[in-house]
Amino acid sequence: MATVVVQQQHALQHSTPPASPIPTGLAVPRRPSPIPNKHLPVCPPGPSPLETIPRLTDVRESRVTQEQASSILYPPTGFVALSPSESPQVYAIGAQTLATAIHHQAAQPLPDPSQMFPWLHGLHPDNRLQTGFFTNRKRGLRRTPWCWRGITIVKLGDNLNRARIKGAVTAPEVINPSARFLMADPPEGFSVRNFQIQTAKLAAMSDIILYAEDGDSQSDLLELAEDFVTAQQAWRMKHDPAQERPTYNTFVLTDPFAEFEKEHPDLVAVDSAGHSTANVMDLFQWERFEMRSMSRASEISKNVFLGPTPDYMLRPHVCSPPKDECYDLFIEASDMANIPGPRLLGMIDKQLDGGTQRMEFPSSGSVVLPSGNTREIEDIVNTIRWIYYLANPDHSSETSDLDGDVVMGHTERPARRILIHCADGYTESSLLAIAYYMFAEGVPAPEAWLQLHCDKKRNFFTYPTDVAFLSHIQARLLQESPATGSVDTSCVWDPDWFLKMDGSFPSRILPHLYLGNLNHANNPALLRELGIRRVLSIGEVVHWSSDERSQWGSENLMFIHNVQDNGIDPLSEEIDRCLEFLRQGKDDGSATLVHCRVGVSRSASICIAEVMASQGLSFPRAYCFVRARRLNVIIQPHLRFVYELLQWEQLQKQKRGLPSERELEWTTVCREIALLNKPYARS
Structure with a gap:
């Protein structure tokens, strides 16, 4: 006799994902809580550069001077040296100066994407698939950019569940026991979503600030500082033997953490008692x-x-x-x-x-x-x-x-x-x-x-x-x-x-904004039932009859050409006109479907931009807003789209005369996204 079979859907239906070790670069314990029932869809990367019309990337790169952002940590002439007189030095930094440096860094414009990509994707010399796809025999694209100058805050020990300064990481996430920066680039495979490598990859191009919990060994802290100095020396000898670029330095916070916590609570993510302060955005908690x-x-x-x-x-x-x-x-x-x-x-x-x-x-x-x-x-x-x-x-x-x-x-x-x-x-x-x-x-x-x-x-x-x-x-x-x-x-x-x-159904992000895939777009009768009267197609053409197109009207259909999900094609050039199309629909009382092929990267990026613009949210908060409302499918804007959206956010703030300080830095955003996605990644 036929029966109704109740079975677990292993591919999609884990109420709690299977346990698996977290890589060293992401070793942060999370609060126990049920994991939403989501899955990571496969995103086609689009054609390789060999199959596309040459873009203006190389021309733009040649015109942009690779200048590092300003930093109050460089040159370090005003800082007290803690190490012996021989160079290089470990410098002391106080709580007030550290806070100022963090705020100053967050207000600096990000370098142009053409300077940072494809290098940020991860171009391991042994990974012929990755390097061949992105560089296409143009060895110049493999060079380490000179324009980045970041700040990496490292806490002594391996416990970030107490006394955590905004963006702080542990030492094993960025250096190995031999006092060398980690080689973060994956040696095999292809991905435009290597969020997990960004912290280690950019730590070598950052000033390092070390601190410890009150009561921890100061000698251990200074010893760790010496390891970072050694790592910075080794990296410079390999990547800048002619010493043509400014140096990166190592600092130690000499004020007690309790003083930093008291005077700068806005920069403390977890207090000394292990309680989340809610002063620093946490993508995990905000998504929930x-x-x-x-x-x-x-x-x-x-x-x-x-x-x-x-x-x-x-x-x-x-x-x-x-x-x-x-x-x-x-x-x-x-x-x-x-x-x-x-x-x-x-x-x-x-x-x-x-x-x-x-x-x-x-x-x-x-x-x-x-x-x-x-x-x-x-x-x-x-x-x-x-x-x-x-x-x-x-x-x-x-x-x-x-x-x-x-x-x-x-x-x-x-x-x-x-x-x-x-x-x-x-x-x-x-x-x-x-x-x-x-x-x-x-x-x-x-x-x-x-x-x-x-x-x-x-x-x-x-x-x-x-x-x-x-x-x-x-x-x-x-x-x-x-x-x-x-x-x-x-x-x-x-x-x-x-x-x-x-x-x-396509996902309702806002009353006037739906996010979906190509199948949703090719079901115009469903769209009408949902009150959707306009369609914005990002890189994927809908297959409608001529009668259907005529019924909807050409003014209600918009197609963005030449944007593949390949980590190369820029999206920032299209954001403003996409948002104008969405605003026209909103003003007319119409809802708009934004779609690409899968509905998680290109179209999701446009929806994030619309949420940022219409709701006044920062990129991290808009990312979580859209991510939660995409329901069972996890949005996956690739690295370049995320970078461009962070940069676009700053440009919008400048146009409005608002402070342009980023809520979270690039490396922190990437680290948090990698942690969010890890429970759902297929092993």
Whole structure:
């Protein structure tokens, strides 16, 4: 007999990713918390330079003078030397000077991307694939740029969970035990997203500032400083034997950390007691904040709510339930759950009078379409019916399941408030939420998708298996729905846009802004249902009929040519006109779909720029804003796009007469992105 199989989707459905060691360069313990159910899609790199029309990169490089940004640390003539008289020296730096240096550095313009790329991608001399793709026999592109002068703050020891200054890293992230800067470039493979190498790669081109927790050995700190001086000497002998560029120096913070913490709290990420100060943005925490803000619990049908697992359930000894948040039944959608049987429902039903109850239900993507009606389908429908009559006892009638274990129809029972939840508030719970909405509201699957998204303002994510399963059982749900009574299901049909859908809608970033892939763009009927009237295509052409194009109007379609996801083609030249197109749609009351092929890099970068411009957010905050709302697919702007967006942010601030200080530095942004993505990377 055919059955409904509940199985774990290993590729996409890890509630907690499999444990794996974090590379030395990213060895920062994270706070324990559920990981959102996301995955990293494969982004095609686009054609190699051999297949593209030559760009003006080399011309631009020849015209740009490679000058280092100014620094109050160079030359170090005003600093006290701590090492013996022979050169090179280790210098002392006070708390006030360090704070000034950090703020000054953040206000300096980033070098032109043509000076830093493709070098930042990582051009290991043994990696012929990477170097061949980017340099194309132009050896000049492999040279280390001279224009970068950064600041790398290094904390003594390996614990960054206490006393962490903004952007601080540990020594093993940048130098090896032989006192040499790490060779960060990957020796094999191809990637335009080597975020994990940026900290080590640029530490060699930075002034190093070392500090320690109060009470740590000062002799150990000075010994580490000598190692960095040695590393800087060795790097200079290899990369600048003629000593043509300014030197990089090593400094030691001589004031106690407690003084720095007291006088400059805005630059302290974690205090001496190990508490996050919230004064320095943390991408991990900010993504979680944006995700939960986006998916906060709301009522989808009378007395039934959909949202993320409450914090007080995730951290029972840390958080308490809000006074205004009270549920009688929590239903957690989980990829490890079984379909509830009648005896379990009967037991929970009897215990509800005694207090709040909890139960589980299979997650989205885990229920496989059966070939016919089965007992498992009966159990699913029975569970949905049971939830409805708990929430709506006044609509109930004397009904019992096949075994007589669940009785619905206690007319004097109170209405129960029910929360359908999962860690992120949308992934695992979407199947149950849509099925329940179909039953409770008496609408077919396509209408349930649209009403939950458009009317209830819920963002959710479903899989193709969910579309097939809900289409299969929708006749049964509608026949038994109290909102419709017995209906003739022969007239229920799925529209063309629904048949073409893979389960997911394009992601609603803002009311006027959607982010999606090429499949979304090639489903214009779906776009119309969502209220989308304009399409911005980044590097990928939509395949529409001439009638469809005529119906939409050429003024509502915009195509950006010659932008591939190859780490070479610049996007900054296109940002302003893309945002103008989005603003025109917003002014007309229209929503716009921005798409590329996968919807995670080129189009995501434009959406980040729009969020920065319209919401007044810094790049790191806009990145997390878009990342959270892209739902189950992780956005992946490559290195050059991220760099260009950081640079574009500064230019916009200058135009508005605002302070141009970056919230986070390039290396910190890259390090945080690498840490965010690591749990989802395929081993």
